[in-house]
Amino acid sequence: MQRMNGRVAIVTGGAKGMGAATCRLFAQEGASVVIADTAEEEGRALAAELGDQAFFQRLDVTNGEEWQRLVATVLARQGRIDALVNNAGIVSFADIEHVSEADFDRVYAVNVKGAFLGIKHVGGAMKAVGRGAIVNISSIDGLRGASGVAAYVASKWALRGLTKAAALEYGHHGVRVNSVHPGGVDTTMGNPVGLTGAAKNSGYERVPLQRIGEPGEIAAASLFLCSDEASYICGAELAVDGGWSAGHYHAMLPGAPASLAPAG
Numbered sequence: 001m002q003r004m005n006g007r008v009a010i011v012t013g014g015a016k017g018m019g020a021a022t023c024r025l026f027a028q029e030g031a032s033v034v035i036a037d038t039a040e041e042e043g044r045a046l047a048a049e050l051g052d053q054a055f056f057q058r059l060d061v062t063n064g065e066e067w068q069r070l071v072a073t074v075l076a077r078q079g080r081i082d083a084l085v086n087n088a089g090i091v092s093f094a095d096i097e098h099v100s101e102a103d104f105d106r107v108y109a110v111n112v113k114g115a116f117l118g119i120k121h122v123g124g125a126m127k128a129v130g131r132g133a134i135v136n137i138s139s140i141d142g143l144r145g146a147s148g149v150a151a152y153v154a155s156k157w158a159l160r161g162l163t164k165a166a167a168l169e170y171g172h173h174g175v176r177v178n179s180v181h182p183g184g185v186d187t188t189m190g191n192p193v194g195l196t197g198a199a200k201n202s203g204y205e206r207v208p209l210q211r212i213g214e215p216g217e218i219a220a221a222s223l224f225l226c227s228d229e230a231s232y233i234c235g236a237e238l239a240v241d242g243g244w245s246a247g248h249y250h251a252m253l254p255g256a257p258a259s260l261a262p263a264g
């Protein structure tokens with residue numbers, strides 16, 4: 001059974017990374033996918049790969065007029081929008097004292113305003129027909145703090161809050177809104193130097209599953225939340241982080257008792 005058969009899904013930042021994995025998985029599950037991204041070359045190449053089941057539409061998520069055009073185009077072509085994955089995002093690495101105002105504004109514009117505009121323009125179309133699912137790709141950094149990425153952390157917490165507010169406004173119209181919180185994922189953002197093999201898992205020793213995530217593993221969470229299997233899930237936050245947000249794994253110290261329970 002295909003879980004997205006006959007449905008139409010928009011994936012922002014769909015040309016690369018986990019957005020591309022999401023487009024591939026949704027298409028495989030029967031959806032018609034709109035790859036919405038500023039990266040035209042990669043977006044068109046992915047649309048060609050997916051054939052009749054996808055088309056590319058250039059979208060800068062920070063631009064409300066482009067969102068309006070996108071929604072009008074999709075409704076004219078497909079007649080419906082069933083799912084929106086607000087996945088486009090950027091990061092800026094710098095201590096708070098060294099984050100420029102321009103960088104802070106840019107991170108907020110893409111990560112927060114981008115999703116806000118998506119909900120604003122697509123949510124209305126979903127509300128009108130009384131059904132739909134929106135997934136906001138936040139981060140483990142929307143569940144706890146992290147140093148050196150303050151603008152990003154603040155934006156991902158904001159996205160988590162936006163998700164709750166939207167769930168309250170849209171839930172009673174049949175539109176479910178949820179957030180996904182990936183840990184480290186093997187994309188340009190999560191593995192910028194392109195480490196391969198065991199090397200790409202270095203630094204993950206204290207994450208319970210002790211490895212970086214794969215883009216398809218995050219796509220699977222978005223698919224679940226957009227499918228009918230998640231029909232009673234609204235306003236939830238789903239960590240897909242190998243257990244990272246649960247805490248840090250520490251191996252038992254040598255000589256420590258194996259168990260506090262009495263032996264035998």
Ligand SMILES: NC(=O)c1ccc[n+]([C@@H]2O[C@H](COP(=O)([O-])OP(=O)(O)OC[C@H]3O[C@@H](n4cnc5c(N)ncnc54)[C@H](O)[C@@H]3O)[C@@H](O)[C@H]2O)c1
Pocket residue numbers: 012013014015016017018019036037038039059060061062087088089090110137138139140181182183184185186187188189190191
């Ligand atoms: N990779 C990780 O480790 C990780 C961890 C947690 C959360 N995330 C989040 O997952 C999402 C996807 O990240 P990724 O790792 O695939 O990153 P990526 O850099 O591989 O891909 C991001 C995509 O967003 C697009 N994009 C950027 N600005 C845009 C804009 N203004 N309008 C439209 N598209 C735009 C890019 O062109 C690109 O295709 C992001 O929101 C990111 O913050 C990533």
